[in-house]
Amino acid sequence: MTLEYVNDELSINGHGLSNIAKEHGTPLFVYDENKIRNQCRKYHNVLKNAGLDYSISYASKAFTSVQMVKLLQEENMKLDVVSQGELFTAVKAGFDAKDIHFHGNNKTQEEVKYALEAGIGLIVVDALDEVELIDSIATADIDVLLRINPGVDVDTHEFIQTGQEDSKFGLSIHNGSALKAVNAIKESKHLKFKGVHYHLGSQLDAEAPFINALESVYKWLSDESIEIEVLNMGGGYGVKYIESDLRFPVESAFKNIIDRLNSLSRAYDMQIPHVMIEPGRSIVAEAGTTIYEVGVIKDIPGLSKYVSIDGGMSDHLRTPLYDAEYEVVPVNKTYSDNVNTHVVGKLCESGDIIGKNLNVPGDLKRGDLLAVKTTGAYHYSMASNYNQMRKPAVVFVNDEGARTIIKRQTLEQIIENDIL
Structure with missing residues (x-):
């Protein structure tokens, strides 16, 4: 009910x-608390049944509070935070910082220092100069992903498109900036390159953009001989606001996305990485x-x-x-x-x-x-x-x-x- x-x-x-x-x-x-829990479990079931090594990070920006974080912990979710305030909320709720990763296109020195001192599990590098920033503050090794732009256009409001070439987020895999950042991370003292992250946009209602992104990213990884342990495909799964809206079909869409991931891994002779996704809106909206x-x-x-x-x-x-x-x-x-x-x-x-x-x-x-x-x-x-x-x-x-x-x-x- x-x-x-x-x-x-x-x-x-x-x-x-x-x-x-x-x-x-x-x-x-x-x-509806039951609905939130059921949505978390739906994503878990889909990825677990596919036999993947995976984790699901709730995008805190959709809605966060101490009690919301506690619920997510009960549902075996990890967290994606984009500010010191979101991280503070999670830590005050008793959430293990090792299960949190830190996003953002302009992380401040204060935020990076706070995240490292909190014991954050992963930082998503969003710009080339963040490599030097994080490395200069870190006193121990920290795992990082690099946010890349696959250059995939999506059919959604321009304000919530994020994976295209012209974006304030991430680094392009087509103009050489992403590769430059990968090399800088590998040459840094404390940053440990684990893989890549991308987010195509929000309120997407079909799997085609996610499959297009996979194909673009895998070709780039192969062309540049980049090995990854983690592939974070972001979120953006659409919900139904009004009757004419199409809700993202989680079960069928992920079957097709995962099938394509498997076939690309075979085609490029790559091991299937740990897969991360970041649903937010589709958990709570x-x-x-x-x-x-x-x-x-x-x-x-x-x-x-x-x-x-x-x-x-x-x-x-x-x-x-x-x-x-x-x-x-x-x-x-x-x-x-x-x-x-x-x-x-x-x-x-x-x-x-x-x-x-x-x-x-x-x-x-x-x-x-x-x-x-x-x-x-x-x-x-x-x-x-x-x-x-x-x-x-x-x-x-x-x-x-x-x-x-x-x-x-x-x-x-x-x-x-x-x-x-």
Whole structure:
């Protein structure tokens, strides 16, 4: 059982969202804990059944918290972090730093020092000058991967394409910069070259780009006589936000990706490396739902109808940022006709929009609750205090009920770093 109507009330794992919202307030992020765990296990089953030596690193940037990290540890996941803050969260949660790897296109000296002192298991080198930076700070050997760009174009929003030739991430395998970095790593004092990493982009719905990347990377490895122990294929597996979206078919797609990996390894006479993947969005996105309370409703005759909610771009940035689309439904089922409506936030921006031209019940009134589906990734993690809005609470719901994992920010916390 997951998100569905039970006795005309939207419920998660059999627990009604109205009571959860009443107890915790709105806006509120609600996660289906069972769904998160099931997604972790789905990836494990696929790679385990393929007979691979593998590891799965959750991409913390999608959503992280102490309790989320603890859940991931229980599900035998490793972690991908991109900042000192994400690493600090993981360490405070008791996660073994050896099972964490550090990403980022511009790691600072402070971050590198912190990661090394924490005992990080792996650093992903993203630029040539990072070789010297890390080597100058390290006092002992540290395993590294090199982030490369295979030059694979993907069909997704330009803001979330990352594996093409023109990118702030990684080094190109086509212009010689990646090879130069490999040689620099091998000549360094403390960096131990283990393999390569690439990430093609986000919200990909088919295996073709991953197979194209494998073919490009294996040819490069063979041409340059580079041996690797680890191949990190990144993440980017798409989820279903609205009905027309295609969800990445994990089982069938990975069968084809792994089949191609095996055939390329045979063709180039290479041993199959330890395979790493980095799902983030696909672990948590569809497990998350945001609950809002309806406020002002404006019906402009002959033009538009606006339904305002008690949150907005401070906790729902992806629509203003990417024009991302979401399904919005009433928490308490209504049988009135749906009306074309703009659902908007309360922040002082015309672009503060949850969704345009949505079909929502025409009899909505102040105090009703609306649920925005598939908000588990890049919503809380992108939340801000713009307009001095408080960050919402976050709850996990399993079979037993709801539990708070992040408390609602208080007014005092908004100004706690201000000099009074």
